[in-house]
Amino acid sequence: MTTNKSETPVTLPILRDRIDALDSQIQALINERAICAEQVAEVKMAEQGAQSAVFYRPEREAQVLRRVMERNEGPLDNEEMAKIFRQIMASCLALEKPMRIAFLGPEGTFTQQAALKHFGKSIISAPMAAIDEVFREVEAGSANYGVVPVENSTEGVVNHTLDSFRGSRLKICGEVEVRIHHNLLVAPNINPDDVTHIYSHQQSLAQCRAWLDRNWPHVERVAVSSNAEGARLAEEAGKRGQAVAAIAGDIASELYSLTVVSSNIEDQPDNTTRFLIIGNEKVPPSGKDKTSLLVSAKNEPGALYHLLESFERHGVDMTRLETRPSLISKWGYVFYIDFVGHCEDESCRLVIEELRGRASEVKVLGSYPIAVL
Numbered sequence: 001m002t003t004n005k006s007e008t009p010v011t012l013p014i015l016r017d018r019i020d021a022l023d024s025q026i027q028a029l030i031n032e033r034a035i036c037a038e039q040v041a042e043v044k045m046a047e048q049g050a051q052s053a054v055f056y057r058p059e060r061e062a063q064v065l066r067r068v069m070e071r072n073e074g075p076l077d078n079e080e081m082a083k084i085f086r087q088i089m090a091s092c093l094a095l096e097k098p099m100r101i102a103f104l105g106p107e108g109t110f111t112q113q114a115a116l117k118h119f120g121k122s123i124i125s126a127p128m129a130a131i132d133e134v135f136r137e138v139e140a141g142s143a144n145y146g147v148v149p150v151e152n153s154t155e156g157v158v159n160h161t162l163d164s165f166r167g168s169r170l171k172i173c174g175e176v177e178v179r180i181h182h183n184l185l186v187a188p189n190i191n192p193d194d195v196t197h198i199y200s201h202q203q204s205l206a207q208c209r210a211w212l213d214r215n216w217p218h219v220e221r222v223a224v225s226s227n228a229e230g231a232r233l234a235e236e237a238g239k240r241g242q243a244v245a246a247i248a249g250d251i252a253s254e255l256y257s258l259t260v261v262s263s264n265i266e267d268q269p270d271n272t273t274r275f276l277i278i279g280n281e282k283v284p285p286s287g288k289d290k291t292s293l294l295v296s297a298k299n300e301p302g303a304l305y306h307l308l309e310s311f312e313r314h315g316v317d318m319t320r321l322e323t324r325p326s327l328i329s330k331w332g333y334v335f336y337i338d339f340v341g342h343c344e345d346e347s348c349r350l351v352i353e354e355l356r357g358r359a360s361e362v363k364v365l366g367s368y369p370i371a372v373l
């Protein structure tokens, strides 16, 4: 039997009393923290004006989460502890100002999962039908921030998102990565052995191709507009007694009350998608940041070499380089460049200044904290 230091036996009622006492302390402390956040909101409004006050501060939130992880001594692991604080901060921020977040919908998509992972569960969800609608909603001020997918580890870059930055004045305020786990789902009244069709987004069907070939070789695969839509269709079909399955993530399976037949069916176990948070404000340095640039190179020999050379000489670590057609001249290109550092850091400032002299256009899409969770 477990004993405490004085060797008195520790019983279930004693442990539960201890947990009750700790819970009431934790609860009082969380409310004390919430009162501080309310006061922060008053200070922000007094300093910046009630209409223009910026309540959400990604650099501060990243610093809080990093500190939580640094001082954590277990037994809860760093990520688990940071997730708890993620939600505490989200609840505090919702007291200051509820955040309306536009994302690539419908409800139940992985982009919604990314929005919840980044902002916590206290947001007002605004699902949009397309990526450019997410941009427009934030530009118009109808949503405070937007969330869009930018690259997948199996399928590569999301061109639509990159192209949307060209005509937009929005800034990247953050990034978030989500491990993409797919499930095979059916309505609760459906026997999986009777399934005749499997619905999902074409990308998800592709990400599970080998598994489907092994386990469901004779069932027809049907591509639909999103895997959340596939889940919705499976629920509807179930109501009519039709044996249709869907491939979708956890949120969609909960949202449409589907039963999980098989989980983690993706062929690549580390299948991950990176999403960007877009907003109207520039984010100050958090201490561990990334910057994204859009660069139009001059159409001359060595143009790309001269751009890249600048990073090398100033010791700035480039993490990504994407090429897209310029849409201005045939065989002209623009480059999307990500690097480690904030555009206000001295070495990064020098690189950007040099690029401005060497390229026909340099647009800073944003400096933002490197994803913590």
Ligand SMILES: C=C(O[C@@H]1C=C(C(=O)O)C=C[C@H]1O)C(=O)O
Binding pocket: 036, 037, 040, 055, 056, 057, 058, 060, 061, 064, 088, 089, 090, 092, 093, 096
């Ligand atoms: C409390 C603040 O406002 C918001 C809430 C935060 C929190 O709960 O810790 C952190 C940053 C902001 O998004 C702040 O700016 O410090």
